[in-house]
Amino acid sequence: MQYELRYQVIEAKRQSYQNVIDRFGDQPATRYQEATLDVEPRENFHYRPTWAQDRELYDPRYSALRLTDPYSYADPRGFYYTPYVTNRAALHDEFGKTLTYLEDRELLVTLPEAWRSVLGSVVIPLRHYESGCQLVSVTGARFAHGTSLAQCCTFAAFDRIGNAQMLSRVGIAVAGGVGDTLTTAKQEWLDGAHLQPLRRLVEEIMVVDDWAEGLLAIDHVDSLLFPAMYAGLDEKALLGGAGAYSLVAQYLTTWFADQRRWIDALVSAWRGDPEHGPSNTAHLDRIAATWGPRAEEAVGALTAVVAGRLDGVAA
Amino acid sequence: MTQAKPRAKKLPLKERYALLTRDLDWEPSYVEREKLFPYTSYEGIKIHDWDGWQDPFRLTVDAYYKYQAEKDKRLYAVLDSFAQSQGHLGLADASYLNAIKLFIQGVTPLEYAAHRHFAYLARYLEGPAPRFAALCQSVDELRHCQTQIHTISNYNKYYGGFHSWSKMHDRVWYLSVPKSLFDDAMTAGPFEFLISISFSFEYLLTNLLFVPFMSGASFNGDMPTMSFGFSAQSDESRHMTLGLEAIKFLLEQDEGNVPIIQAWIDKWFWRAYRMSALVAGMMDYMLPKPVMSWKEAFELYFEDQMLGGLFPDLEYYGITPPRHVEDAIAEKDHLSHQVYKILHNFSFAAAFTTQTPSEEHSAWLSEQYPGSYDELYKPVWDKHARTEAAGGRIFFQGLPQLCQVCQVPMAFTEPDDPTAISFRTSEFTGETFHTCSNGCKWIFDREPEKFVQAWLPVHQIYQGNCGGPSVPEVLDWYGIQDGDNGEYKGSPDQRSWAEWHSGAPKQES
Numbered sequence: 001m002q003y004e005l006r007y008q009v010i011e012a013k014r015q016s017y018q019n020v021i022d023r024f025g026d027q028p029a030t031r032y033q034e035a036t037l038d039v040e041p042r043e044n045f046h047y048r049p050t051w052a053q054d055r056e057l058y059d060p061r062y063s064a065l066r067l068t069d070p071y072s073y074a075d076p077r078g079f080y081y082t083p084y085v086t087n088r089a090a091l092h093d094e095f096g097k098t099l100t101y102l103e104d105r106e107l108l109v110t111l112p113e114a115w116r117s118v119l120g121s122v123v124i125p126l127r128h129y130e131s132g133c134q135l136v137s138v139t140g141a142r143f144a145h146g147t148s149l150a151q152c153c154t155f156a157a158f159d160r161i162g163n164a165q166m167l168s169r170v171g172i173a174v175a176g177g178v179g180d181t182l183t184t185a186k187q188e189w190l191d192g193a194h195l196q197p198l199r200r201l202v203e204e205i206m207v208v209d210d211w212a213e214g215l216l217a218i219d220h221v222d223s224l225l226f227p228a229m230y231a232g233l234d235e236k237a238l239l240g241g242a243g244a245y246s247l248v249a250q251y252l253t254t255w256f257a258d259q260r261r262w263i264d265a266l267v268s269a270w271r272g273d274p275e276h277g278p279s280n281t282a283h284l285d286r287i288a289a290t291w292g293p294r295a296e297e298a299v300g301a302l303t304a305v306v307a308g309r310l311d312g313v314a315a
Numbered sequence: 316m317t318q319a320k321p322r323a324k325k326l327p328l329k330e331r332y333a334l335l336t337r338d339l340d341w342e343p344s345y346v347e348r349e350k351l352f353p354y355t356s357y358e359g360i361k362i363h364d365w366d367g368w369q370d371p372f373r374l375t376v377d378a379y380y381k382y383q384a385e386k387d388k389r390l391y392a393v394l395d396s397f398a399q400s401q402g403h404l405g406l407a408d409a410s411y412l413n414a415i416k417l418f419i420q421g422v423t424p425l426e427y428a429a430h431r432h433f434a435y436l437a438r439y440l441e442g443p444a445p446r447f448a449a450l451c452q453s454v455d456e457l458r459h460c461q462t463q464i465h466t467i468s469n470y471n472k473y474y475g476g477f478h479s480w481s482k483m484h485d486r487v488w489y490l491s492v493p494k495s496l497f498d499d500a501m502t503a504g505p506f507e508f509l510i511s512i513s514f515s516f517e518y519l520l521t522n523l524l525f526v527p528f529m530s531g532a533s534f535n536g537d538m539p540t541m542s543f544g545f546s547a548q549s550d551e552s553r554h555m556t557l558g559l560e561a562i563k564f565l566l567e568q569d570e571g572n573v574p575i576i577q578a579w580i581d582k583w584f585w586r587a588y589r590m591s592a593l594v595a596g597m598m599d600y601m602l603p604k605p606v607m608s609w610k611e612a613f614e615l616y617f618e619d620q621m622l623g624g625l626f627p628d629l630e631y632y633g634i635t636p637p638r639h640v641e642d643a644i645a646e647k648d649h650l651s652h653q654v655y656k657i658l659h660n661f662s663f664a665a666a667f668t669t670q671t672p673s674e675e676h677s678a679w680l681s682e683q684y685p686g687s688y689d690e691l692y693k694p695v696w697d698k699h700a701r702t703e704a705a706g707g708r709i710f711f712q713g714l715p716q717l718c719q720v721c722q723v724p725m726a727f728t729e730p731d732d733p734t735a736i737s738f739r740t741s742e743f744t745g746e747t748f749h750t751c752s753n754g755c756k757w758i759f760d761r762e763p764e765k766f767v768q769a770w771l772p773v774h775q776i777y778q779g780n781c782g783g784p785s786v787p788e789v790l791d792w793y794g795i796q797d798g799d800n801g802e803y804k805g806s807p808d809q810r811s812w813a814e815w816h817s818g819a820p821k822q823e824s
Contacts (some may be wrong), residue, residue: 008401010815012472017464018479018794034468035461038481039427044770046491046498051354057501058431081458082387089384092377131339131443138450141434147427151457154434158454161447162376165335172334177324179334190341203345 023071035080037071039147062143063212064283066276070146073269076261084155087258088162095166095251099173107244108173114309115242116174122302123229124171124185125195129221130164132202136218139211152262153215163255170248194305198298205291216284217291219263224299226256229306236310332373337366340443352441358504361569365442368564371556374451383458386546390462393542398469407535408603409474409812410803413667415467415540416476417597418528420666421493423463424484428497430456432508439505445564448557452513455550462546466539474808476666479794483666486781487793488772489593489658491722495769496590500583502765507579509561515583518558519625521551522616523591527598530606566632573633582761584637585754589721596654599680600672608683609651618644639754645730648687652680656695657724660711664786666795668803671699691733708802714773718751719766720758725751743767 014021016029019038045056060066067073079087102108111119137160140153168182175181189195201221208214230249237246270280326334343351355362396402406412433453440446471477484490500511516524529544531537565572595609607615626636655669662669672680677696681688702709715724729735730753739756741748743763750756759766775781782792790800798807 008404010401010404010473013474013811014472014478017468017471017477017481018796019481021478031465031468035464039460039464040431041424041428041481041485041494044485044491044494044775046495046770047502047765047768049502050357050504057498081454081461082384082391085380085387085458086384089377089380092380096377127339128341131341134450135438135446138434138437138453141453142431142438150431150434154430154454154457157434157437157450158376161336161339161450162380164339165376168335168339172326172331178326179330182334182338186338186341190344200345203343203351206343207346207350 030078031082032074032078032080036074036147036151040070040145040150058145060145062145063210065210065212065270065280067146067149067269067273068275071148072273073146073148073266075148075152076265077258079155079262080151088159091251091254092162092166095248098247098251099169102244102247103173103177106176108170108248109176111174111244112241115237115240115245118233118306118309119170119174119245120181120185121188121192122194122306124167124174124181125189125192126225126229127164127167127171127182128186128189129198129202129225130160130167132206133218133222134158134160134164135206136208136211136214140215143211149266152266153211156215156259156262159255159259163252166248166251194301197294197301201291201294201298213283213287215263216267216287217295220288220291220295221298222256222259224295225302226252228299228303230256233306233310240310328373332370332375335375336370336447337443348441352439354439354505355441358506359575360506360565360572362441362565363568365444367568368442368444369560370444371448371560372553374553379451382549386549387458387462390542390546391465394466394469394539397539402538403470403473404815405536409808410601410668410670411531411535411537411603412470412474412476412808413669413803414528414531414535414597414601415470415537416667417593417601418540419463419467419477419480420483420487420490421593422525422528423460423467423480424490425493425497426456426460426463428501429512430454430460432497432501432512435501436505436509445561448560452554452557455554458550459547462543466543469539473811475796475799475806476668476808478796479666482794486772487664487666487795488661488717489665489723491717491770491772492590492593495722496586499586499765506565506575510565510576510579511583511586513554513558514562515580515587517551517554519580519584519621520587520591520617521555522620523612524587524594525551526616527594527606527612531598531602534604534606535602562629563632566629566634570633577634578761580634581638582758585639585643585752585758586721588643589718589723589752589755592650592654592721592723592727595651596658599651599683600655600658600669600676605676605679608680610647610683613643613647638757639752642730642753646727646733648684649691649728649733652684652688652692653726653728654723656692657715657726659699660709661715661724663710663801664790664793664795666793666799668799668801668806668808670803671696671703687733703804710801714776716749717771717773718755719748719769719771720750720755721752722769722771723751725749727751 015026017034020029020033023037024033040058042058045058049055049057055061077083134157137153137157141150141157144150144153171181171185172179189199198221205214205217208217230252233249234246237243237249267284270284271277273280342348430453433449433456436449437446437453440449467477484494500508503511526544529541532540532544562576565576598605598607598609598612622636622640626634658665659669659671677693681693699709715726717723718725725736725738727737729737737752739750739752741750741756741759741763744767748759748763748767750759772781776789782788803809
């Protein structure tokens with residue numbers, strides 16, 4: 001049985017905003033669509049930027065990678081602001097709970113020496129890498145052409161600060177609640193020979209003029225770094241008495257899987273674009289050829305150190 | 316002797332926050348600093364110590380997500396329930412929605428612009444602490460833009476004028492007023508943007524530019540917009556503290572910054588004040604249940620709080636109240652009436668409707684404006700009322716001349732003579748440019764090479780860039796649909812409203 005509630009029905013004059021109707025017909029639209037499609041201004045800009053006199057405030061020329069219609073790309077996660085913060089609130093809430101558990105039982109302070117050394121001189125310094133990635137991603141938040149792309153970059157930029165803060169909190173916990181590990185880790189980032197290829201690489205990517213090239217150069221590093229440093233150390237950690245590391249590293253692995261979704265879809269959209277596809281593909285290949293080997297070198301320097309320090313620790 | 320477990324130490328909050336934010340930064344050594352931050356020197360601002368920035372709020376990323384997700388959960392619950400219960404039928408009147416049409420066409424796109432350009436600051440400011448503050452604001456502004464789109468989405472289904480807000484912001488004549496203001500700020504350097512938007516817009520004039528819409532919502536039964544307003548309040552208070560910290564930081568860094576910032580305050584006060592003219596017209600004429608008059612709001616939020624409260628504090632740094640502020644004070648009895656006259660005359664080309672104030676509304680205006688309304692403006696409305704009683708409606712035939720700077724039609728009067736239209740002219744590269752006021756002329760003369768670039772909607776129509784030479788062609792190009800525009804009485808909104816309230820609603824189960 002169910003009761004019969006009578007309510008007033010008024011016929012809608014239209015189901016969505018006109019730009020959405022123009023694309024999909026007059027039918028109910030998703031909140032993602034209404035919040036994303038055609039939001040970025042397109043034309044009739046009043047003045048030229050004093051910091052880029054030959055371009056408009058919004059201009060496809062900020063990157064060599066182009067989409068005929070930026071809204072042919074949609075974030076496969078469907079993130080606009082609210083689902084984004086809701087998703088990340090859960091991720092960071094879980095992380096916080098895990099960290100508190102580890103802190104209460106001093107499981108990070110009492111990590112085996114080899115693992116403490118790996119964390120202090122390789123993993124925790126990556127919080128600076130994350131910070132550099134933030135600077136690169138936020139360039140896309142400003143210069144990507146189309147709200148569909150720009151908002152992904154915005155979320156990615158904020159994510160990177162989140163990652164940096166997760167790593168920093170692990171660093172504070174490893175030191176038993178103080179900043180000492182963060183201080184030595186920063187010194188490693190600045191001077192440690194094993195970290196210099198990565199730092200040099202990130203600094204060079206930070207000054208790349210084309211926002212999309214910067215984003216993809218970082219992604220070449222991420223694609224090697226995340227599997228190697230987080231998921232890739234899982235087994236060794238669990239077998240080597242460093243289960244605590246596995247527990248915190250899983251959140252970065254989760255994040256990276258999420259990051260892959262929108263970037264992979266974007267790369268496909270670039271390659272498959274009806275008008276710019278061939279030129280995009282050439283640029284993508286050039287970007288891979290330029291930055292791929294550099295990424296291998298930089299991440300290789302870190303994995304070598306990790307392997308050396310953990311040698312004999314794992315069974 | 317048993318050894319006590321070492322107690323977990325705790326970092327002081329300020330130090331912990333610094334470790335989680337500004338300490339992430341490092342001095343680059345493989346690339347030139349100037350190449351990394353190429354835009355922080357050309358405006359003449361000198362910063363000696365970026366670490367002198369005091370974090371105006373301490374919000375870590377995890378806390379940010381948590382608060383914002385909770386706030387949005389509450390906000391969207393209100394939106395859903397309002398939509399489900401046909402809450403729009405409980406508005407004070409359908410004509411109220413004209414204010415919200417102006418809001419989504421004029422203000423929501425500014426939230427988006429702020430989102431994008433705070434990302435620019437988050438990239439290009441040299442100090443990591445202000446960069447992080449700018450990043451937070453960039454994300455917040457995206458929230459405001461998107462939650463506004465969703466808040467108003469339900470009205471769009473039942474009423475005209477909302478459907479093409481984004482295209483309209485790029486094209487329609489009265490929306491070039493807010494658009495050109497933000498374009499002006501974004502095309503400037505990073506420090507001028509910070510002063511224009513964070514300080515002048517978000518701090519100095521926010522209670523006159525933004526809040527009147529939210530208060531209007533609350534008085535007129537618009538629960539979704541009011542809920543949005545409350546939900547944005549804590550974000551806005553962070554933005555206001557950022558604006559205040561920004562100006563103090565820049566002023567403290569170098570004495571040479573003071574005259575530069577003074578000139579920006581002078582410019583951006585007038586720029587934002589001129590844009591607020593549209594809000595003034597909205598407050599006094601579009602709300603079926605008015606909140607307070609423009610004049611009262613101006614006196615309270617600007618004269619008392621800013622001139623009386625903020626500027627005495629800034630005097631310590633050598634900052635004086637904005638240039639031309641006396642002209643703004645002198646016209647507070649006139650501004651809203653003059654602007655609404657323009658909107659009323661030209662609403663055949665607008666994506667909202669206008670109407671002659673009712674007798675009751677006119678009586679309220681006369682109470683609020685004892686020094687000007689009965690003498691100067693009531694007679695005009697009485698004339699309109701007589702014409703309308705005879706079945707007519709007066710619209711202005713032809714196109715108005717626009718101010719080269721603020722882009723409002725040139726209908727403002729002289730500060731000392733409310734019967735004489737204020738015209739100012741400047742010569743630049745052999746051409747004459749027209750401005751509406753001392754303030755706009757001063758702004759033009761300071762940066763003529765910038766303001767000659769303005770995309771003036773009326774000029775563009777005459778140049779044939781707006782869909783064609785006739786009014787219907789231009790309206791079509793604007794994206795205005797039949798009945799979005801013109802007179803409220805007899806408009807589709809008004810007729811639907813009457814039908815929905817006729818006492819015989821269609822009922823279905």
